[in-house]
Amino acid sequence: MNTTIRLSDELLAAVDRRAKDLRLTRNRYIEQALERSLRSDTAWSPAFVEELRAASQDRELQRTLAEMRGAIKANRMSKGPPAQ
Secondary structure, eight states, X not given: XXXXXXXXXXXXXXHHHHHHHTTOOHHHHHHHHHHHHHHXXXXXXXXXXXXXXXXXXXXXXXHHHHHHHHHHHHTOSSSOSOOO
């Protein structure tokens, strides 16, 4: 499927240099970068999830996690803060 994106001249030049260094086409380099990003950015590490589970036994950590969740919810960009 074809698509169009807009990149600054500087970013495109950097992409082209890196793709050339790796002996890849621009398209393949961008595909690999997006695939890598999707794999790494969509899930928390198992170790982090296990630490969160362990925190359920610690009252101080429970308070810290509650504060963290509150801060995350209050600073969401796509939906805005939740109704109280």
